[in-house]
Amino acid sequence: MLKLPNLNIGKISLLVAIMTWLALLFVDITRLFGKINQLDSSIAPEISYILQIIFFIMVYLFFHHSIQKSEKSNFLDLIWRGASTGLLATVVSLLISLFYYMLGDSRLASDPILKNVFYHIDFGFITLFLVSCTLLWKHLILYQKNKRIVNQWQGFEVGLLISMFFVFFNQNSLDYSFLFGLGVLVIFGISLSVNLKWIPYLTFKEKWKSILYLVVILISSSYLFIQILSYSSSLTPYLNLTDNLFLLALFAFVFIYSLFSFLVTLFNLPTSSVFEQKLVEAINFQRLSQSIKPGQNENQVLDILMDSCMSAAYVDAAWMEILDVKGNRNVIHQRFIGNKERKELQKLIEETKPFSDFIWDSKLNDSKTFIGKLTDFKYKSAMIIPLVIHKKTLGKIYLVKEVKDGFNKEMTNIIATFVGQACISVENYRLLNEALKNERYKEELQIAQRVQRSLLPSKLHHDDSFQIHGFSEAADEVGGDYYETQALGEGKYAIIIGDVSGKGTSAAFNMSQMKGVFHSLVQLNPSPSEFLIKANSALSHCLERNHFITTSYYVLDTVAQEITYSRAGHCPTLFFKAKENASEYLSIDGMGLGVLRSKLYEKYVHQKVVSYEPGDIMILFTDGIIEAKNQSGEEFGYERLKKSVNGSHELTASQIQQKIIEDMYEFIGSSSLPDDDYSLLVIKFLQKPQ
């Protein structure tokens, strides 16, 4: 299988260039030899021209390749390469001149063949220098390229290529067509030479260096040009290689671009510090706007902020004052000033207008700056910038300068921008931290909510003689409302409603204990008072010291049409008597479960019986309903609940429940959400089917 070797264009083109140059030298010397000895050598000058063109193209390819390889090198390196090649070509040329100078009037000095050899050497180095410089300039011209510049450059290259072949047309004589061609290429070169966008990116020091290199290039090219001119005037017997349109055009281009660069760099020197400053500000801005990474803290952002502000306004001393959680003022990031001096200066600043206008609690500190004069011995002007997050001032930066009126508009603007960005970064950081904390808390709450919801029954036990409808809504936090029913047999039903003190996860767990207690005790078919006594003694062992559960327990006997009930600290039950078309709260004494954790509790448990008739309604509820507040802080209260029931007694149990909740919502207003949970059980007694 044929395998193509990995071609190295750079090496090959260099090799071919050297070989072409040797061939050119050989051809020319042979021709010269023939001429001198009047032999009839038939070597046409076209052969030399072709070899010359191949040499040009190979050198062009070589440098094109080698510059592309060093794509990443900076401008200074590039210019240095041009300058060093220029120096080399000049030194070689000088050495040749020196050699002839030392030969004096000897015979060797006038030997045409030796002279021609040196001429070829000079020609080779000049070509190297011009081509390498041209390609370097290409790199600089195309630094910030757009389509137009690229097209222009390609046009220029085509022009150069054509100019190589021009030699066939006019044999390197300076006629009008030659001058026209040169004129076109020079104008082309000038139009390209205005692309000097790389210069502003040099630092002050780099600009000096590049000026030096450019001077070297300018001198080299001038010297070599003069050298060429001297050759062409004294070179009649040989083939003229250097009065070539291509070479002269390159001379013009290299010289013009170097001159332009030199002048522009020189005139850019005084303003370069401004550009550098802007660059630093842009980088600082970027650093500030990057949100704080994990593991870093606000302090690092404030540190960058201080550096940025100081360099933006060339201040002589600065410090930052930050309010901590307790509202104490702490000085951090103190720069170029001692503690004692700073304290005195701060006191002075705070007593001076306009700095004394600063108010910590003001909501209008955002994007405000305080700039003014100081009567201090050393520092003459000062600036204060508050750091504001969410209209809250969390600190301020003090900047002081030794000159009067040291803060101009640009400085103030850029500092205000820095401060704004830093505050956003700090705020984002705080929000993120808060969000993470909340996320964990929310997860915990969700678990608790799931537990709580699973504790409420999905189905309530009843028969045809009464309707029962339950409703429970937890506020954003987990609550501890609880209700449940159980069929006891023989038309008897146990009903319980309760409210666990506290909120959150602990409430949900206490509620699940209550549910356990209910399901255990209901098996024993206890009377309401027995239930409460036993539940109290059971819960006394598991409730935390400051927790209690309020509950009401009912045994509904549909045969006797009566309800036996006991109350343990829970809100009284509302009972609507259809016959009287009025409702009353069932009054009975009682005490919350867990309030008194001893035998003494029994003393406080009471039990009552109430009989009912069809159409009567019983409303069991938790205190969330009564305590629901409207915007002016007024509670929904017992009377409004009563009214709500009286007005809806003809409806079904579920409709009554909806009506009560609607009334309550209407009362509290949609804007304020209740901060408690509220539960409701509506029981409506019906005519017993015969």
Place this chain on the structure above:
Amino acid sequence: MLKIETTHDSNFTTLHLIGEVDASNSIELDEQITGLVESGAKKILVDGTKLEYISSAGLGVFMSYIEDFQENEISLVIYGLNERVYQVFRILGLDQLIKIKSDKEEALRV
């Protein structure tokens, strides 16, 4: 919002509760009472004239001291509660365990 002010008299200490006692600040109330017990107070009056609301967590604080106070013969009297707040105590049954009086004179007579 809850503000607790303490005034010391020769033979009793008064806690003035101003504002609302809820789950978030009931700990404050608890700390105050614990502090008084530790400092050896034997008679504590709770001034509820400016108490606007008390949640179950607040009731839990008073409840948790009942047995301690009986054992250590510390008397705690609450006075000046408005009707709504008093009802909250009453419904839970705390009025049967804690002395609740209408004004300071009555409270002092206990």
